Amino acid sequence: MRPNLSGVSRVMGRIEEIERKIRPQKDEDVLDKKKDRFVDVLETAEEKERKLPEKEKKTRHPVVPGIVSPVRTMSGGWEDHIAPLAAKYGVEEALVRAVIRMESGGQTMAVSPKGAMGLMQLMPETAGMLGVDDPFDPVQNLEGGIKYLSQLSDKYQGDLVKALAAYNAGPGRVDSYGGVPPFAETQRYVKNVLSMYRKNSGSDD
Structure with missing residues (x-):
């Protein structure tokens, strides 16, 4: 006699449905973290620029x-x-x-x-x-x-x-x-x- 797998199939289907709902949120969380890290890098760079002595700022080469x-x-x-x-x-x-x-x-x-x-x-x-x-x-x-x-x-x-x-x-x-x-x-x-x-x-x- 073959085992009745209908219940298992329903459970697996439900798990997949839940995962599909959760996965996009996880991806968005990762993107948000990446954005945060990028913003942090920019802010750090800007902060370093602000702290440079005025003389050094003036002598840095211009952007060509x-x-x-x-x-x-x-x-x-x-x-x-x-x-x-x-x-x-x-x-x-x-x-x-x-x-x-x-x-x-x-x-x-x-x-x-x-x-x-x-x-x-x-x-x-x-x-x-x-x-x-x-x-x-x-x-x-x-x-x-x-x-x-x-x-x-x-x-x-x-x-x-x-x-x-x-x-x-x-x-x-x-x-x-x-x-x-x-x-x-x-x-x-x-x-x-x-x-x-x-x-x-x-x-x-």
Whole structure:
């Protein structure tokens, strides 16, 4: 005689029904916990930011719009090449550091929406003109960018404002306007680089 399993089937069916009702709630609980943990992380990060000394907040590199690269900070071995390359091309080290910070924040693989690449954000045609084969090689990029700054400084007879404006907007636009072009981005760029340069060189009280 076969055992009567109808009662067992009903019990199992009831258990499954209960589990179906409970499972979504468990999933929601897990999601809520994940959300809580994420919020905690954000709050912790914001709290750390608030506790940073004002001086450190000011010297942190600005966010560069359009950067699509892994973060590589200003602590790479390439920094050792800044001083000798700056001396080679007659450009102040403090100025080079200010341009790097403004251009890429020290990210060696930085790429802008316009296609500028590397530490000193060289455009492909500029990189080629300067003999830079690999714009993402930090030392090549450094030498190319520093050489370009030197060339611009010579072109504008040491006028740093015009040289920086040309580095950002191109010498053609600077020549066309007879100075800093009336572009908000370029005007902001020149102002910020000069400010960082003065801090780096110790000439800003």
